[in-house]
Amino acid sequence: MQKKIMTWLFMSILAGVLIWCLFITFQYPYNGISLTLNQQNEWVIEELAGEKENKKLDVKVGDIIKQVDGKLPGENPMIYKWRAVEQVHQVTVLREGHEYEFAVDNKSSSTYDIVPLIEASLCLFMAGLLFLKMRQSSSASVLAAVFLSCAIIYLSRGASVRGDAFGKFLISNFMIVLPIVFYHFLVVFFKEKGNLQLPTRVLKLLYGVVLTGFVIRLLYFYPPMVTAIYNFDISVVLWLFIAGFMLNISILVILFFKVRKVKSYLSSIIKSVLFSLFISFLPVICFSFIPELITSYPTIDAVYTSSFILFFPISFAYLIASNQLYDIGLVLRRFGFACLLALVPSGLFTAIFAFLFQNLADEKQILFVFAGSVAMISFVLYSVEYFTTRLEAFLFPRKFRLRTALKKISKNLGVISSFRELKDIVLVDIVQTLEVMGGAIVFQYEHDTEIIAEGDIDAAEIKHLLQLSALSEHPLYTCIEIHRHEEYTSYLVITRNKANTLLGKEEIQWLHLITSYLEVSLENVHLIRKLTSKMQLLASQLPNEQSAHDIQWFRKVMFELQEEERLRIAADLHDTTMQDLFFLKRRFISLLDKYAMNKEDKEHLNNIVNFVEMINNSLRQSCFELNPFLLKEIGLIETVRSYLDKEAYHTPFVLKFKEERASAIEAKDLTTKKHIFRIIQELLNNAKKHSQASHVTFTMTVADRAFVLTYEDDGVGFKSTEARRMEIGSSGMGVEQMKGRVLHLNGQLQLDSREGEGTRLVVTIPIRETMSV
Structure with missing residues (x-):
């Protein structure tokens, strides 16, 4: 509540300051007439500043001011305080012994005022944008303060040159504040983005200088002291502004020399900050402030050179907001x-x-x-x-459709574990995207050929052409080799499109990119298929569980072989495929940094990097499912919870997990926990593929010295006669095999399912007994 009140108070004060400055700026024109006292104690025009359209009075240098608004010039506060003719309606001057009277045109529409107002509006917009959209970033908040300081300087300038004491007070103070807030931004920025600590003690000293100047400039509102301090204070403000800029540059140069030999993003950022600061501050310092300090006349008016100051904050606001x-x-x-x-x-x-x-x-x-x-x-x-x-979807619809399809296919590759899924998920999308008559993925073994086809394509002809080694030269087909393995060689074969023409160059490039992804996925599917075949063979050789106690050791060996195969696949994926993808990504990134390319090539490379990262993430999840290493680190309950939480984002049903005083299961050995985890995996895979449920619930509890795992869904269920041949997931393991795991743990399995009424499965495993081997 207090923070909210302070925010509203600050906004009210800021609004009041802005309204006052705008009122003075538009209420009175800028005359730009500077005066001096001659030996006869007369006020003489010393200088006429500003552009021609700002000179509302037909006066000349050397004219003597006789009256201002019907009064003596010494009685006008603008003259005896600032020695300037501002905020007046009528002026009488003496020129060559003749008096002339001039009326002031109150229209104030000069670009001399419009330019600072445009700059102030831009600053206020950027400050509001940073505050509202990026308030969670500390550096963005300080950068918003930089924009606010610039906005106050630009807005108060109009009131200041018109002789307003409050405007002069604001611009003098914030000219000194600006380089200090810039340094404050650099401190927070490098700490936040590069964990680099710049000197912070100097900030207290600098803000102390600002506070001291603030107190002294309160004398602007005490007329007897104004003349004594104002002209001197102008030079002080300019010198302090230059000193603040030099402080920022000096610290950054020292910092750069410390990290210049380290080739990292930090050294690049420091160089860029230095470059931006030079662009922002050098024009106003070199062409306006230093000439004014030396000759009293700027080479270029600060109204224009100060625009460059916005380069630094705007560039960094853009880079922070766009994550670049x-x-x-x-x-x-x-x-x-x-x-x-x-x-x-x-x-x-x-x-x-x-x-x-x-x-x-x-x-x-x-x-x-x-x-x-x-x-x-x-x-x-x-x-x-x-x-x-x-606008790619409207300008280049064909290219956009290919890129969208590529993202979809690369995402789906992570869930493929069988050749049937390879057809349903990948091949269908390829055929539909390219609008061809048909397509096929071909596996050529030493003595056999297997074809997965989709659409209107002659599988027999493809097989015959492959045996004759004439497929790649055939005019009706586009054939791309996917992977050459010691056991098989795989191909992607695409027919002509529906317009009966061959694929274009862009489609061919797209297919080559697809095949680079398929190579990884096909190897994974092949290994899983081999594992499934072995498991089915071993499972078919086991007798009924009622008479299997004498060969329980064989069941244990079977499960151990299965886990070893899973571990081998996970290790191969991690040590070969995932590492290759990691180095491939680094190579692409190095190409982007090292070589100058056109925009289209850069976009293609960036897309490839993103797709490689997506595939790597999918393979990482597959490795976890093959080797649930978290069982050892955080236990069964938390591993299952984490696994189901992740899967809940991808399941077509509401997935819930309940755990009620089941922590006693954590005392069991790792093998027991792994068996339970595999049962949950298979149940979930079966639910995703066959249940058609809207709600699926897993429950873990401990009752009567036994661990109880309950699976429930409200799906289609199945007939009791189908129970023995029900396929669980994609591993080929039926209910009998799942019962084998339970029996191996000396447990029981109860299955209750009716067609159209869902399924309920209860696994009970003793936790107070020694598991038999």
């Missing part, structure tokens, strides 16, 4: 290249403009046209990739 902070070097190179490309068309356009309007356009207008053209074309070139990606 660690790619800042690439972003700057891209933008710099876009600027170079923009120079030629901008120069041609400006030359044509200058030729056509040579009698109307002056140098400033020509310069503005050139700078505006460069900025606009650079922005378009830089953002064309973003907008092309966003």
